[in-house]
Amino acid sequence: MERWQRILSESITDPDQLACHLPIDPEPLRPVVARYPLRITRYYLSLIRERDDPVWRQCIPDPLELEPDALSLDPLNEKRLSPVPGLIHRYPDRVVLMVSSACPTFCRFCTRKNRLDRKGNARFFDSMEAAYEYIERRPVIRDVILSGGDPLLLTDDGLENILLRLQAIPHLEMIRLNTRIPVTLPERITQQLCLMLKRYHPLYINTHINHPMEITPSSMEACAVLADAGIPLGNQTVLLKGVNDDPEVMKQLMQKLLTLRIRPYYIHQMDLVKGTGHFRTSVQQGLRIMAALRGHTSGLATPSYVIDLPKGKGKVAVLPDEVKRQGETLFLRNYMGEIIAYPDGKEETEG
Ligand SMILES: *Cc1c(COP(=O)(O)O)cnc(C)c1O
Ligand code: SF4
DSSP states (O other): OOHHHHHHHTOBOSHHHHHHHSSOOSGGGHHHHHHSOOOBOHHHHTTOOSTTOHHHHHHSOOGGGGSOOSOBSSTTOTTTTOSSTTEEEEETTEEEEEOBOOOSSOOTTOTTTTTOOOSSSSBSSSOOHHHHHHHHTOTTOOEEEEESSOGGGSOHHHHHHHHHHHHTOTTOOEEEEEEOHHHHOGGGOOHHHHHHHGGGOSEEEEEOOOOGGGOOHHHHHHHHHHHHTTOOEEEEEEOOTTTTOSHHHHHHHHHHHHHTTEEEEEEEOOOOBTTOGGGOOOHHHHHHHHHHHBTTBOGGGOOEEEEEEGGGTEEEEOOOSOEEEETTEEEEEOTTSOEEEEEOOOOOOOO
């Protein structure tokens, strides 16, 4: 067993264990955990400073998860967009491969919380063969995103088998890997892992960091090792009520990410997922946060704010309502709130 596997096996999975570490009554959490399992690494738990702080809210089960809501088990329609097990094909040229169903820490707001079978430790499904063949037969697919669960919960060998197989598909131009492990189980990012990963370039990694409290010397070191392996790092943040729905917090997070050589990629509006309603914010608040970033900090610290439309209609980027048109003049609002006239270029008209 590798060191990180031992650390993972010491994670907290039971409300009684939790009550040994936090001033919390385990009783009301039992039905929540029966429906949506609990797992928190000791490392991630150690980041909690007080009740209901941003780390607490992301990982500690809450009876609100069982409130009846009109939200969906599968808001993005991933089931219908899945032609073979574990593969989601929504956009023509890129697919998501759900290679793992496990995570070191189960986020209470997880988009796939109703879909992932959390019992196993890593593999999402038994055989990837059908998924490989699906990609092989479709030359239009040029980008594969490894997701889950967390792909980095696979062993180095398990992950390398997937990468090897994908690398052999001539029309694939790149591989992406989405992971939250640098902030939930930083010990997993070993030199050995990175030596392996760097043989599969162009490989991009998107981390999932939601709050400056998640950035510690350990997670910084993990990200540094990845960046040193020449892996371009991006980050996806989910906009979460009571966690990061605040312009100052979000600005601090984006700026800190850049110091870790991570380029903020997306801020996601919460998906309409059953059991996560208490994390939802208004789009208006998201737009306020975007307005507080654009122009007020480095452009590199300004990601796109995206809504993943229900029923698998795709992601759209939303912008503050900054444009008005009068004839051929655009009136644009800058970061100071000034309205500036801008003469538009001519549109090509087809004859
Ligand atoms: C988000 C997503 C992608 C990738 O979208 P990008 O905007 O290219 O990052 C691809 N497939 C599915 C199903 C997705 O949800
Ligand atoms: S790490 Fe990602 S997949 Fe895993 S529980 Fe959190 S949001 Fe869900």
